[in-house]
Amino acid sequence: MTASSKIGLAMLALSMAGTFGCSRGPAIQYVEGVVTLDGQPVEGAIVTFTPSGPGLGAAGTTDASGVYRLNPLTGRAGGGTLVGDYLVAVRKWEYQDPGPAPDPSDPKAYASWQEKSLRAASREPTYVTPKAYGDAATSGLKATVKRGRNTGADFIFDLKSDFEGQ
16 A cells, blocks of 8 residues: 555545544533522532433532532533533432431430431421422423533522422
8 A cells, every 4th residue: 555545545534533523422511500599509409400302411419619510410420411401400408317326235215216217217308498499390490501611690590498489
């Protein structure tokens, strides 16, 4: 094979790669935002983006500053999600903590702790963010992901503690 035919084959391969792409799937876009409740950052809230149509769901958890970074439900951390319109849910709840188990050699204290544990497990959690925000159908929160970095005002969700749903 001559040098010019090797160059020609290499150029053809590059051209085909450009035409067909070396993609492993749809292009994931970076998404970062902030969640506050009555103006205060919410740490440990789960932010879920559900596509309005076909698409890829994504979720992230807020840090101490209320900042979340979306992770596609089938991809790498911090990756984001696909371009499109999304319904958004934000939820944070806490369960009653019965505390550490006492020494089982004290049957009365241990039985009391077991009872507290069973009551705590059967109760609905205490919602830090109003329950209605935790369901994309009632939260009223929406976002549109575009090509490139998605940050800023469109991805800030300032929740209100008196919200009862839409």
